[in-house]
Amino acid sequence: MLREIGWGRQVIVSSDPKGEWVPLARALSGQVVAVGPGSGNVINPLDEGTRPPDVDPATWRGLVGSRRSLALESICTTLRPGRVLDEFERTVLDRVVEAIDSGDVVATVAAVVDWLERPPSTLRDELGDAGAEAPTALRLVLGRLVRGPLAGMFDGDSTVALDPVAPITVVDTSAIVGAAPELRAIAQAATSAWIDATLRSGDGRWRCVVSEEGWDELRNRAQARAMDERLRMTSQWRCSNWLIFHELADITQFGEAGSAHRNQVKGIITKSAIKILYKQSAASMALLDEIVRPTQAEADLLASLPQGVGVWHIGESTPVLVAPIAGPTAYALIDTSAGREG
Incomplete structure (x- = not known):
């Protein structure tokens, strides 16, 4: 990565759990973004990002909506490991994203939780008796980012932004290396969505995105889908994606043999040139x-x-x-x- 910077690429390290990349970033006058309790930094996984000049507003709204939906799904499945969203919960998230797009809801997790506490009557009618509990279930799940030990890190407007001219940006997650696995997974989901918003900007920069704990980041099925999209969009987004695994046997931790999740992770590896x-x-x-x-x-x-x-x-x-x-x-x-x- 040091040599890639010499060729004019910008490097983004999406998670640095041991603080090993921080000295390099500081030596190069790069950007270090600390994540964790007491850091004072907030990263909003629902940030819109900057619309590329060659993408019309209607198309951009669709892209942003899809990314926000995926980010919310990733957070929910991280906080409820082993449980996927059912059809009613997916409907609720679709309506949340539509409400954000229309301006009825601010694009933050805290605002989404407030909206879920008092969902509109049209949503209740759409869900019927069978899905009546879906808004409450999602409110309780996402509410964990607003209250308790996870509060104040990913629930509000971003207080930091990726520096587009820094030679290297490192997301320093060393403060949460010993924290509960769900906190680390939430940090990965939130920062991944935040970085994708920058990659989509079409600002002309060439970037290398390093997933230092690639094996850990792909545990979440929604995260694996997001990474798969990033790999498919490398040319359009001008990014080279680097996933680091301790060894290939790590992928046996992803789902059952032959499952869609594991096959997607294997596909991510085989697609890498x-x-x-x-x-x-x-x-x-x-x-x-x-x-x-x-x-x-x-x-x-x-x-x-x-x-x-x-x-x-x-x-x-x-x-x-x-x-x-x-x-x-x-x-x-x-x-x-x-x-x-x-």
Whole structure:
């Protein structure tokens, strides 16, 4: 990423759970956005973003509405793990997004919760007796962002904005690394939607978006769909998406074998034109063969590579073995082995 910045790309690190990217951002006079209790920062996952000049207002409203619907679904499914939205709850979220679009509801989670507390009679009629509890259920779920330990971080208007001219922006989530898993997942969902609003702006910048905990970010099915869209829109949005997995075996955590969720995650990996592979455990080799199809010699090599040396697959070209070299100034900023080596 340091070298990509040298070529004029802007780098966005969507989540830095260990604070490892912060020294690099500060050394380059980049932007660091802290997320977590006490940070004072609010990130609004329902931000509209900036309409690209070549997109007409009607089309833009549709795109923003779809993104807001996906963001709300992602938050709800994160707060209710293992439970998907039913048809009545989807209807409620559709009407919420329409109310935001018409200006009847402010585009914040707090305003959505207020609207759900007193839903219009037309919605109650549409839901009927069978769906009468859907607004209350969603209000209780989303209300957890407004009250309690999650309050004040993602429920109001954004107090920070992505700096479009910073060489690198790092979302520092180290303050919540030991927090409940749902808080980390909510932070990922909110910042992902916030970043997508910037990517859609069509401001002419070329960006690299790094998902430091890609395996964790894709646990949520709605997040996986959002990432799938981002990969499909790389050319139009001028973004290169980098997802980091500890090892390929991590994807076995996503849904059941053969499920739509796991297949979507596998599709995200196979659609990626560049794959960088480091030393793999025996548990990952079967998945590696399925997704990357390495030669036997390459597979043998991947079982014994030294730290930091990787095999780069770039499109259909011959794989290349790469040992990165950094000068002392850069190495001091990117070395994360001090705690491991003593």
